[in-house]
Amino acid sequence: MNKTDSISNLKQLIERSALKFGDKIALQIKRNSTWTRYSFQDIWERVERIGGQLRSLGIDKGDRVAIISENCPEWGIAYLSIVSTGITAIPIDCKLSKEAILHLAEFSGIKAVFVAEELNKFFEEQKSLLVFNLEKIGLPLEDIRLTSHLPPAKELPEVGILKDDVASIIFTSGTTGTPKGVMLTHYNFISDVLASLRSLPPLSPADNILSLLPLHHVFEFTAGFLFPLYSGSTITYIKSLQSDKILENMQETKTTAIAAVPLLYEIFYQRIVDKIQELPRGVQILLGIFVKINRWIRFISGKNMGKLFFSKIHKGFGGRIRFFVSGGAKLELKVARFFQDIGFDILEGYGITEASPVVSVNSIEGNKIGSVGKPLTGIQVKIDRPDHAGRGEIKIKGPNVMLGYFKNDKATHEVIRGGWFHTGDLGYLDKEGYLYITGRQKDLIVTSAGKNVYPDDVEAYYSKIPGISELCAFGCTTEEGEEVFAAIIPDNKYFAGKNSEEIRAEIEKLLQERSKTIPSYERIRNFIIWKGEFPKTALKKKKRFKIKEDCAKYFSNNKGEVKA
Amino acid sequence: MNILEEEVKKIVAKIAKKDPSQINPGLKIFEDLDIDSLRGTEMLARISQKFKIFIPDGKLGEISTVGDALKMIKKFLKKGHKPAEE
Numbered sequence: 001m002n003k004t005d006s007i008s009n010l011k012q013l014i015e016r017s018a019l020k021f022g023d024k025i026a027l028q029i030k031r032n033s034t035w036t037r038y039s040f041q042d043i044w045e046r047v048e049r050i051g052g053q054l055r056s057l058g059i060d061k062g063d064r065v066a067i068i069s070e071n072c073p074e075w076g077i078a079y080l081s082i083v084s085t086g087i088t089a090i091p092i093d094c095k096l097s098k099e100a101i102l103h104l105a106e107f108s109g110i111k112a113v114f115v116a117e118e119l120n121k122f123f124e125e126q127k128s129l130l131v132f133n134l135e136k137i138g139l140p141l142e143d144i145r146l147t148s149h150l151p152p153a154k155e156l157p158e159v160g161i162l163k164d165d166v167a168s169i170i171f172t173s174g175t176t177g178t179p180k181g182v183m184l185t186h187y188n189f190i191s192d193v194l195a196s197l198r199s200l201p202p203l204s205p206a207d208n209i210l211s212l213l214p215l216h217h218v219f220e221f222t223a224g225f226l227f228p229l230y231s232g233s234t235i236t237y238i239k240s241l242q243s244d245k246i247l248e249n250m251q252e253t254k255t256t257a258i259a260a261v262p263l264l265y266e267i268f269y270q271r272i273v274d275k276i277q278e279l280p281r282g283v284q285i286l287l288g289i290f291v292k293i294n295r296w297i298r299f300i301s302g303k304n305m306g307k308l309f310f311s312k313i314h315k316g317f318g319g320r321i322r323f324f325v326s327g328g329a330k331l332e333l334k335v336a337r338f339f340q341d342i343g344f345d346i347l348e349g350y351g352i353t354e355a356s357p358v359v360s361v362n363s364i365e366g367n368k369i370g371s372v373g374k375p376l377t378g379i380q381v382k383i384d385r386p387d388h389a390g391r392g393e394i395k396i397k398g399p400n401v402m403l404g405y406f407k408n409d410k411a412t413h414e415v416i417r418g419g420w421f422h423t424g425d426l427g428y429l430d431k432e433g434y435l436y437i438t439g440r441q442k443d444l445i446v447t448s449a450g451k452n453v454y455p456d457d458v459e460a461y462y463s464k465i466p467g468i469s470e471l472c473a474f475g476c477t478t479e480e481g482e483e484v485f486a487a488i489i490p491d492n493k494y495f496a497g498k499n500s501e502e503i504r505a506e507i508e509k510l511l512q513e514r515s516k517t518i519p520s521y522e523r524i525r526n527f528i529i530w531k532g533e534f535p536k537t538a539l540k541k542k543k544r545f546k547i548k549e550d551c552a553k554y555f556s557n558n559k560g561e562v563k564a
Numbered sequence: 565m566n567i568l569e570e571e572v573k574k575i576v577a578k579i580a581k582k583d584p585s586q587i588n589p590g591l592k593i594f595e596d597l598d599i600d601s602l603r604g605t606e607m608l609a610r611i612s613q614k615f616k617i618f619i620p621d622g623k624l625g626e627i628s629t630v631g632d633a634l635k636m637i638k639k640f641l642k643k644g645h646k647p648a649e650e
Contacts, residue, residue, distance in 0.1 A: 240621045241602065242609035267606050274578075449602050479581075520594045520601065 008163040009186035011047075011084035013193075013230055018044035021232040024205050027073035029237040030249075038073050040232070043080065046137060050081035057130060059111050061086030061159050064169070066105055067134075068092045069116035071215050071237045074137040076225055078114040079215075083167045083186070086159040090169050090181075091216035095519070098122060104171055105129070107179045108406065163187035169406050170218055172353050172454070181406030182353045184218070191399035192356040193226045195376035199361050200347065201323055203231035207256040208320075210249060211237050212264065218357045219327050219450075223259040243267050250318035259325040261450035262332065265346065269335045272313060272342075291341045298340070306343010313342055323364060327351055328450025329481070330437065336369045348372050350437060352423050354415070355379075356400040359423075360435045371434040376400075381435060382420070383428055390428040391438055395420040445474070448481030451521040455544065458484055461518050465510050467494040472534055473524065474548040476555065486527040487551050489534065504529055528554055571614055572634055579607045589631030611637060 007013050017026070021040040028037040038046075059065060065082045067089060069075050082089040090108050092101055094116065105113065105126075112130035115123050123131040167189060169181040197203065209228045213220035228235050236253045238245065246264075249255070276284060290309040297305050307314050314321065323345040326336075331348050339346040349361030350372035359381065362373035375381040379398035386392040401421045404412035415422050424444065427437045445453040458473035469491040476485040488507060495503045507527070515523040528551050535543040569589070577584040580597040593599050599607065604624045611633070612618050617640040627633050 241605045242612065242621065243606055244609045244613055261602075263600075263602050267602070447600065449600050451600075523594075 008190055009083075009161045009165070010080065010167055010189060010226075011161055011186075013190065013226070014040075014044055014047060014080050014084065017229055017232060021205055024232055025234045026229065026232075027076055027235050027237070028253075029073055029239075031239075036073065038077065043077055046077050047081045047084050050078070050137065051085040054081065054085050054087060054112070055159075057112070059085075059087060059130070061161075061165075062088070064088045064090055064108050064110045066090040066092050066108070066110045066113040067115075067216075068094045068101060068113060068119055069134050070094055070239075071211055071220075072116070072134070073235075073237060074134045075114075075215050076229075076235075077137050078132070078134060082114075084161075086161050086165060088166045088169055090171075091221070092171070093214065093216050094119065097517075102126075104179055108169060108171075108181060161186060163190070164403070166403060168218075168221075170216070170353055178408070179406075180408065180411060182218075183403040183406050184356050185403055188356040188400050188402060189222060189226060191378065192222055192358050192376075193230055195378050195398075195400070196223070196358045196361060197227060197231070198377050199363050199373065200227075200325070201345075201364050203228055203233045203257070205232035205234075207231065207233035207322070208253050209233050209235045210246070210253065210255045210258045211235050212241065212246065212258060212260050213328075217328075218353045219351060220259065222351075222356060222358060223325060223327070243271055247316055247318075250321075251316075253318070254320045255318050256320050256322045257324070258321075259327065261328040262326055262330065262335065263449040265324065265326055265335050265339065266332060266448075269338055272338075294343060295341050304343050304345075306341070308343075310342045314344075317344075323347055325349060325361070327358075327361075329446050329448055333370055340367070340369060350425075350427075350435060352425070354402045354421055354423075355396055355398070356402070358400070359394075359396055368432075368434050371430070371436050373435065374433050375435060381429065384420075384422065386428065391426060392428070394423045394425045394427045394435070394437075396423060397421065445482050445484055447483065447521050449521065453484055453522050455484075458486070458522055458524065461522065462486070462511065462514055462524065465514055467491050467507060467510055470530075470534060472530075472542050472544060472547045474544055474551070476526070476548075476552065478525075483525045484521075484523060485548075485551065485555070486524045487530040487534070487547050488527050489530045489532075500529065526555070568637065569634060572611070572630065572637065575607060575610045575614065576630055576633070578610070579603050587630055589629060589634060591630050592628055593630060593633065594628075607633075615641060617641060 007016055018040045023039045023041055025037050026040045026043055028035055065087050067075060067078050079089050090110055092104055110129065112132060113123055114132045114134050116134050120131065120133060123129060164185045164187060166183045167186045168184045170184065171179050171181050207228065209224060211220060211224045213224065215221055215225060225235065236249065238249050276287060294305050294309055297303050321344060324339065325347050327349045336346050336348065345364050345367060347362040347367060350359050351357030352359065358376060359379060360373045360375045362368060362371065379396060379400060381394060381396050383390060383392040384395045397420050404416065425437060427435055429435055445455065447453060455473040459471050462468065462471050467490060468488055470489040472487045473484055475482040490503050490507060511524055511527070535546045573584045573587040576597065577587050580599055591597055593604065601624065605621050608619045608621065608624060615637055619636060619640060623636065627636060
């Protein structure tokens with residue numbers, strides 16, 4: 001293989017980057033005022049050493065190993081060490097409850113786990129697992145094991161990695177019920193990286209990327225980790241997501257690009273607007289005029305004078321920003337236009353975990369605000385059964401589409417039909433081929449922070465509350481974006497002798513109590529009492545769409561009850 | 565009402581997109597005001613900026629009500645906690 005050209009797996013990706021970019025800094029983080037840095041060569045050396053240790057310990061191709069930690073350079077090194085040995089990596093959200101983590105670990109049948117220090121003690125108690133200390137990755141020649149003393153790493157024959165070998169299993173739901181693990185292959189990622197980098201402005205070793213979203217999310221993993229790793233750019237991790245800390249870091253590292261959810265851009269937008277409002281009225285008017293001038297210049301000539309007109313704002317972001325990428329939820333038009341008008345390029349894209357994840361993204365030259373760009377080269381996008389306005393379910397076909405759901409052929413066959421992956425998202429393509437998203441899969445609730453909330457999970461959380469006979473969760477769009485609402489059938493025996501107001505008040509209390517143990521974005525924000533039974537299919541599955549439709553009418557009328 | 569409470573109410577109101585008069589110490593930040601974790605960190609950022617302290621993101625888990633936020637700020641101010649990297 002020519003290591004500088006064609007690559008088909010992630011081991012080749014890091015090997016190529018080590019050869020090509022050598023001592024250039026790849027990953028860095030500031031800890032207690034000191035920078036910890038790893039070059040591309042450092043990563044490769046550790047990948048070989050840790051991969052050897054894993055195999056010496058009897059973990060081999062086809063086995064599974066989890067990574068549970070906040071973002072840090074060692075997360076990425078652990079990941080690459082795992083997959084370069086042909087082992088499948090299971091990235092797990094470290095903010096999940098310990099029960100949920102164990103549930104996913106058990107379901108995925110992991111043999112070992114890389115954990116951050118705060119979880120070391122908890123995992124040491126899990127006798128059946130080998131536990132590796134993520135922090136020790138940074139120390140040269142250190143044995144990374146936390147448990148038992150086994151023979152040191154030795155030279156082992158090279159493992160052949162096929163492009164269709166599973167690199168990651170990413171759980172998108174089921175922390176309480178049956179987990180849904182998306183199996184993504186080496187080539188799923190490679191193809192998505194190569195195709196995305198053809199649409200996005202090219203990254204190079206001169207770029208500095210700030211990683212903000214959690215790495216267990218495939219959006220950050222592909223856009224914030226693999227893109228720069230392939231391009232020789234430096235990735236910086238930070239420990240605080242407070243906007244002023246983010247900006248400080250951008251100034252210090254001279255960040256050139258970030259990929260984030262719309263909420264973060266909304267926060268930046270609000271900060272800038274607040275600052276502008278503190279200025280004298282005359283200056284505000286002047287800035288407004290410059291906004292209009294820059295808008296016109298950009299529209300007519302394509303030239304961007306924003307960096308000159310709004311140099312102070314640009315300096316606040318470090319002064320070297322080339323572009324922002326937004327994904328994970330819908331970006332508000334006013335926010336996108338504002339950034340564009342003051343001279344930033346904010347490129348909105350569309351992705352889904354099952355597609356590794358990028359499907360389409362805007363380019364600087366053809367940035368159509370409001371759209372999610374054109375489909376990437378090599379990825380086919382079609383609208384299934386479009387209505388009169390051309391809107392329908394988005395389906396995709398391409399090398400980035402997952403292998404299937406882990407241990408769940410039924411769910412796989414439901415979404416991959418005739419070679420097409422049915423996203424469940426609704427949208428349309430305009431005459432120029434730009435994709436627009438008009439709605440989400442009927443069940444999925446996507447908060448404004450880009451968090452995916454699965455009604456099944458919400459129902460599992462609340463179902464065991466005494467007093468609740470049955471519960472149906474769904475998303476409702478409010479001023480704050482999409483939020484979790486529910487229809488609840490009370491247990492009549494439990495509430496015998498009480499009137500509807502008393503029942504509602506008690507259920508409200510019960511929900512609040514249960515909510516304390518649930519992540520805030522998965523909590524029920526509003527509910528109605530449903531009289532009678534839920535409409536159901538022949539297979540006794542709740543007709544969620546129908547329930548939601550009926551409830552929406554009553555919510556809009558501000559009433560608290562729905563009769564079946 | 566003291567100045568500290570007044571300023572905190574203003575910050576919380578801004579983040580929750582409400583009027584400061586609607587904010588009281590008993591209100592639960594996440595449940596009653598629907599502030600999610602990313603907005604919560606922004607609230608800490610604005611508090612840190614206003615009072616020249618640094619409350620790390622991890623402390624967000626210890627804040628349930630507006631009153632808790634007030635207590636935490638007082639604690640950090642008393643300690644003379646200097647802005648630092650988390």
